[in-house]
Structures are given as structure tokens and as C-alpha cells.
Amino acid sequence: MTTVEFPGLGIGPFTMDRVAFEFFGKPVYWYGVLIMLGMVAAFLHAYWRTKHEGIKVDDLLDVGIWTVVVGVIGARLYYVLTSLDGGGYTSFMDVIAIWEGGLAIYGGVIGGALAIVVVCLVKKINTLKVMDAVAPGVMLAQAIGRWGNFVNGEAFGEPVPADHFLYRFRMGLESNYTEGAGMQYYHPTFLYESVWNIVGFILITCLYRKKKFNGQITLMYLTWYGFGRMFIEGLRTDSLWVGSFRISQVVGAVCFIAGAALLVTGFILSHKGKLDKWLKVVWAQPAPAGVSNPAKTNEIETAATDEPTESDTPAADTPAAGSPDTPPVESPSPAESGSPSPEGTDDVAGTDKDTP
DSSP, X not given: OEEEEEXXXXXXXXXXXXXXXXXXXXXXXXXXXXXXXXXXXHHHHHHHXXXXXXXXXXXXXXXXXXXXXXXXXXXXXXXXXXXTTTSOOOXXXXXXXXXXXXXXXXXXXXXXXXXXXXXXXXXXXXXXHHHHXXXXXXXXXXXXXXXXXXXXXXXXXXXXXXXXXXXXXOEEEESTTSXXXXXXXXXXXXXXXXXXXXXXXXXXXXXXXXXXXXTXXXXXXXXXXXXXXXXXXXXXXXXXXXXXXEHHHHHHHHHHHHHHHHHHHHHHHHHHTOHHHHHHHHTOOOOOTTOOOOSOOOOOXXXXXXXOOTTTSOOTTSOOTTOTTXXXXXXXXXXXXXXXXXXXXOOGGGSSTTOO
């Protein structure tokens, strides 16, 4: 059980059960339920974006399935590798026991991104368009998933001094993860990160249709999230450490610096008209034939229009006109046949109406 209060906000103490319900006698925790809700929200948002990016729903399903599977593996692997000293891993079952907790969001993002790249390369989908469609939903999923930490009474920060400018938002907490008896007051870092992600999601959603190049939305996500996590992680008491560094704080700083630098570079190249060629060489694959892209992007779209139609190609077993084997055929005049003059006809077979 977890007991929480926010006295600065006028919210009195209340108690929460970590278990949401039981399924065939097995407990299902709120943490898992909220993580799943976040995944569903991310997928629905990406589905909504497919019509703007010209992505087929079937392709999105393939991307979604592999992203979830590899993302969970990456989240667990990241956590295990950064907690080898005190993790108590004595068997393979200890390593894969995600039902006991231990998932790192950065590992999930890295694993999911790798899955997206591989699937897009295999299916010849524009990688950056897919990443742009997925990135805001990931931010929304992170905002939802952090409330699983809240129910568990974990992922909180250091005690809040009375003279701190965030003292008003202090969280009184009593759970299995707090030290000592009675209510203790900490930084609600889960709340800071959740609110930060929601604000970022709203801003990116408002700016989505004004993006200048493919990959811009992904870089905005990395820059925004990295900047916030860089500071919020410094307040936490349960950080994953590598040597004397908080690994998530370092990764957050790298995401912010690299994302901001690439954003500025992208805007400069886009303004000079040099970005299209670079993106096509490095990332972009041709879109499937017949798929239009209503989003405002600068990528050069190409279509295969030089393939001959049946009307343009003579049959293999039909002699050419005027050959010795072909008797001359006298064509009836338009008046005798009742057909309209050539000037009033349309070449139906040569139109693109039925071209997929």
C-alpha cells in the first residue's frame, strides 16, 4: 500500500493499492496497466498521423508490433546492464523478470527506434516519416506511464527544503520505498516528468503541420525530453549509476545537445534548399507507388510513370501492320461506323485511373 499527500496543493493523505485487479488468481499491478494504456495511446496517435504522412496502416501495424517487442527487451536490458552490481541477478529468470519491475525508458526508446529503422528498411518505408508519426505518441505514453511509479510510491526525488521554490508541490509519501517511519516529503519527480511530457506533446502537436523536413518532429521530441530529464534526474534518489555519473542524466544531456544541433542544422539546410538531397541519400526510401503525402515536407517524391501499358505494347503473336502475312483491311469512315471523330475520343486505357 502507498499513502500520499500534497499539502501545498490542499490534497490530504490517501492510500492506494498497487494491485489493480486479479486475473486467474494472479495480481495485475497498476504499473503494468498504465504502461499498457500508454502503449495503446501511442499507437492510436501514430495511427492518426498515418494519413498526414502517407503511411499504410498495415505497415504501421508491422512497425508497432516489432517496436513494442524490441522496446520492452531494450528497456529491460538497459536496466539490467546499469544495475549489475546491486541487481541480485543469479539466474536467467532474474534477468527477464519484468513482472517484478525494472524497466528503463531510455532502453525502451533505443530498442524501439532500432526496430523502426530495421522494419522500415525491410519494407522500404520512409524511416523519418514513421519516426515523426511515432515520436509524439511516445512522449504521451511516457507521461501516462509515470503515474505507475506514483501508484507504486517510487521514482521520487530528494527531500524538499522549506525554502525551495518547488516546496509548494512537495509530496508526502509513505511506501515500501521510503526510509524511516511516518510521512516523508519529497520532490514528486514522477509528476514533474509527466507534466513536462504533456506540455511537450501539446507543443509538438501544434507545430506538427508546420514541420520543414522529415525527422524534425523526432528531433524536437529528443531535444525537449532530454532537456527536462537532464534536470529532473538530478533530483531523484533511485538513479541508475555508471561510475560517478547518473546514466539517465548523461543520456538526457546528449539527447538535448545532439537534438538541438541537428534541429538547427536541419533548418539551415532546409532554408538553403540543400536538405532534400541529403535526406534522400542518408535516410529516405521511396514511398510506395500511388501513395500521396499530404504533409508539408520537402522530400522529392518520384513515381514510376515510364512503364508501358498494354495499349502501347504490341502483342507477341500479332503481326505488325503492313507485313506480308497481314492482308490489308479497309477501315470504315467515321460516318459509316457511327464512331465519333478522333478529336473527341479519350484514351481510357492510357489513363492512371486504375493504377495502384
